[in-house]
């Protein structure tokens with residue numbers, strides 16, 4: 001039968017605490033974020049939801065989340081695949097900026113339009129600037145984006161979903177995806193058929209494993225999946 005899909009959004013990073021647009025900047029988890037990851041693993045262990053394979057982005061906040069959660073679930077030994085297509089959305093020239101800087105530089109009207117938009121990306125990041133990652137060796141084999149809107153994240157995520165994750169599910173495996181707010185939004189949009197306008201407002205709680213049981217056509221048996229700790233997911 002079809003395997004089980006478990007989504008795990010990484011918790012607080014050292015930049016979240018400062019409300020900075022992080023995107024592809026590779027910042028670590030904060031102590032709080034590490035604790036969230038361990039808690040997620042404990043929930044999987046307590047529930048008996050034990051991943052057979054894990055997929056992560058190329059960013060340490062997702063990789064550490066997977067490592068800490070799997071260690072807590074005694075599943076640290078399972079095979080892993082990592083791909084840029086699971087990365088957080090690229091925030092272009094906004095990477096490294098906070099709310100005030102964004103408002104000062106682009107104004108309230110543009111800020112609110114971006115915030116509500118599905119297909120309007122921020123300005124491209126300047127190659128070679130402080131928070132540009134294009135020279136990073138992990139992206140040597142791909143043409144990396146200079147900015148992304150949510151529609152771009154969906155478009156670059158789905159090829160990985162189809163080619164790398166779906167085969168694991170069809171093989172009956174329990175698959176853990178340790179990723180980011182916007183890359184997981186892209187997947188939830190695809191699985192649950194969420195509209196372009198609704199997906200912008202859909203926030204997946206951090207650190208709480210979200211379980212999807214899928215039928216043979218990869219349709220969720222419960223729309224939106226089931227959180228392993230529904231109470232904690234309400235915050």
Ligand SMILES: O=C1c2ccccc2C(=O)c2c1cc(NS(=O)(=O)c1ccccc1O)c(O)c2O
Pocket residue numbers: 019020021094097098099100102111114115122
């Ligand atoms: O300005 C944006 C924005 C701009 C361009 C593309 C996408 C977004 C976007 O998705 C977004 C924004 C602000 C906030 N909230 S915030 O204004 O509190 C904020 C500002 C700066 C950094 C992080 C913050 O949390 C969000 O929650 C968002 O999801």
